[in-house]
Amino acid sequence: MTNSQLTPGIVPGRLGAEDYARNFSDIAPRLDAHEARVAADRCYFCHDAPCMTACPTSIDIPLFIRQIATGTPEAAAKTIFSQNILGGMCARVCPTETLCEEVCVREVAEGKPVEIGRLQRFATDTLMEKGSHPFHRAAATGKRIAVLGAGPAGLAAAHRLAMKGHDVVVYDPRPKAGGLNEYGIASYKSPGGFAEAEVDWLLKIGGITVQTGKSLGSGLTLDGLKADHDAVVLAIGLAGVNALRAEGEGLGNVLSAVDFIAGLRQEPDKAKLAIGRDVVVIGGGMTAVDAAVQSKLLGAENVTIVYRRGPEKMSASGHEQEHATSVGVRILHNAAPVRVIGNGAAREVEFAYTEDGPGGLKLKDETFLLKADQVMKAIGQTLDGAPEGLKIEGGKIAVTGAGRTSIPGVWAAGDCALGGEDLTVTAVAEGRDAAEDIHASLMG
Numbered sequence: 001m002t003n004s005q006l007t008p009g010i011v012p013g014r015l016g017a018e019d020y021a022r023n024f025s026d027i028a029p030r031l032d033a034h035e036a037r038v039a040a041d042r043c044y045f046c047h048d049a050p051c052m053t054a055c056p057t058s059i060d061i062p063l064f065i066r067q068i069a070t071g072t073p074e075a076a077a078k079t080i081f082s083q084n085i086l087g088g089m090c091a092r093v094c095p096t097e098t099l100c101e102e103v104c105v106r107e108v109a110e111g112k113p114v115e116i117g118r119l120q121r122f123a124t125d126t127l128m129e130k131g132s133h134p135f136h137r138a139a140a141t142g143k144r145i146a147v148l149g150a151g152p153a154g155l156a157a158a159h160r161l162a163m164k165g166h167d168v169v170v171y172d173p174r175p176k177a178g179g180l181n182e183y184g185i186a187s188y189k190s191p192g193g194f195a196e197a198e199v200d201w202l203l204k205i206g207g208i209t210v211q212t213g214k215s216l217g218s219g220l221t222l223d224g225l226k227a228d229h230d231a232v233v234l235a236i237g238l239a240g241v242n243a244l245r246a247e248g249e250g251l252g253n254v255l256s257a258v259d260f261i262a263g264l265r266q267e268p269d270k271a272k273l274a275i276g277r278d279v280v281v282i283g284g285g286m287t288a289v290d291a292a293v294q295s296k297l298l299g300a301e302n303v304t305i306v307y308r309r310g311p312e313k314m315s316a317s318g319h320e321q322e323h324a325t326s327v328g329v330r331i332l333h334n335a336a337p338v339r340v341i342g343n344g345a346a347r348e349v350e351f352a353y354t355e356d357g358p359g360g361l362k363l364k365d366e367t368f369l370l371k372a373d374q375v376m377k378a379i380g381q382t383l384d385g386a387p388e389g390l391k392i393e394g395g396k397i398a399v400t401g402a403g404r405t406s407i408p409g410v411w412a413a414g415d416c417a418l419g420g421e422d423l424t425v426t427a428v429a430e431g432r433d434a435a436e437d438i439h440a441s442l443m444g
C-alpha cells in the first residue's frame, strides 16, 4: 500500500485490504435461529399493536414475530411479503428507530424495543435463500400495464399487478433494476449483491418484463405508452439534484453525493475508489450521512458534514447522526456555503454562520474556511423528466387517493409522487396501493 489517510489529494487505496473488508461488511448481521427465538420471545403480541400502525406497509408484526417464536420463519416471511414484497431490503434499510421500534411498547416501557427489523430480516432471508417464490399469479386478465422506473415503488407495483394476472413491462434507463436499492442505499446496509438478488427473486412471480436502457423522455412518450397499455405507473423517483447556489459551484471535484454513492455501490473493489484527504459534505439528510460515512470508510482523513440549521432540523435521524460521529465524521450546524475556492478544482469552502429565526434563515457576517479536496452536494433531490401536462404540486406529481394523477389511466408512486416520506418502505406501500387501485379500476 503506497497511499495512506494522510496522502494529499484524491487517491485510491488509502487503507489496507482488511480495513476495506471490515468497513464495508454487513453493519447488522443476521440473527441466527437461537438469537431470533430469544428476540421474538420479548414480544407481547399486543392487540392493536402500535408497531403495526407505525409501519407504512402495515405488516402484521405481532403475527410474524409469533410465527418466528413458534419455529416457522417461512410462514413469518410470507406474512411480511404479503404486505411488502421488498420486506428483505426494508429489513436492512428501514429507519426502524423512527417507525415500528420507536412505538414498540417495550421501547416505551424499558427503552429497548423488540428488534423488529432484525427479526424481519431473519424471516425474509430464511425464505429467500430457499430460492422459491411464495406467491402465484392469478389467471391471465389480458391487460397490459407499463411501469416507468424499476425502483422500490415500480417493482412493488409490478409485482402486485403481475400477481393479479396482468402483464407488466417495467422500463428503466439504468443498466440494472432496483433504483436506489441498487444505486443509493449505503453499501454496509445491503452488502453481497442483495439488491440484485432481491430483484431476481421478485421477478420469479412471472409476467413482468424489465426493459433497461429505456426511459420516458428519451424514446418513450406517455401518449405512446397509454396507447399501447391499459394503465401506466410513473415511479421515476427524483433524478435531479438541487444546486448549491454558491460561487465556485462549477469547480472540479464539486460533485453530487448521490452520484458519488452510485459509483461506490457499483465498484466491488473499494480499494480502487479514489477519495480526498479532506471531504466536505453539504446537507442534513440520509444522503449527506451516507456520503460522509462512506468517505470516512474509504479512508478520508477529515470528513465534515455542514448543515445550515440546528441538529433537530436535520432529516437524518438521531441514530444516523450518531452513526456518522461514531465513525469519526464531524457534523457542523448552523453554517451555509457561500463560496467554493480553488484554481480549477475545489481546495476550500467558505461558510457563513447562519441564524434561523421567524423571518427565515439569515447568513451572518462571520465566515470560516474548511479545506476540501472534494465537496459533495447532498441538499435534496428534485423531480426530473415528468411528462408534460401532468399536475405538479410542491415539486412532485400531484396525486389523489392511491396514486391517481391528473391524467386518467396514469398513476404515480414513490418519491416522485406527492405525500409520504421519501423512504424505501413508503415507496413500496405506494406502489402496492397504486397497483390495487389499477386492478380495481380495470376489473371493476
Ligand SMILES: Cc1cc2nc3c(=O)[nH]c(=O)nc-3n(C[C@H](O)[C@H](O)[C@H](O)COP(=O)(O)OP(=O)(O)OC[C@H]3O[C@@H](n4cnc5c(N)ncnc54)[C@H](O)[C@@H]3O)c2cc1C
Binding pocket: 093, 094, 095, 148, 149, 150, 151, 152, 153, 154, 171, 172, 173, 174, 177, 178, 179, 180, 181, 184, 185, 186, 189, 214, 215, 216, 217, 235, 236, 237, 238, 239, 258, 261, 286, 287, 290, 384, 385, 413, 414, 415, 416, 421, 422, 423, 424, 425, 427
Ligand atoms: C443516498 C440515499 C440513501 C438512502 N438511504 C435510505 C435508507 O437507508 N432507508 C430508506 O428507507 N430510504 C433511503 N433512501 C430513500 C429511498 O432510497 C427512496 O425513498 C426510494 O428508493 C424511493 O423509491 P422510488 O421507487 O420512488 O425511486 P427510486 O429508487 O429513485 O427509483 C426510481 C427509478 O426510476 C428510474 N427513472 C428515472 N427517470 C426515469 C424516466 N424518465 N423513465 C423511466 N425510469 C426512470 C430510475 O433510474 C430509478 O431506477 C435513500 C436515498 C438516497 C438518495
Ligand code: SF4
Binding pocket: 042, 043, 044, 045, 046, 049, 050, 051, 052, 061, 062, 065, 103, 104, 105, 106, 114, 116
Ligand atoms: S409493539 Fe412491540 S411488543 Fe407489541 S406487538 Fe409490536 S413488537 Fe411486539
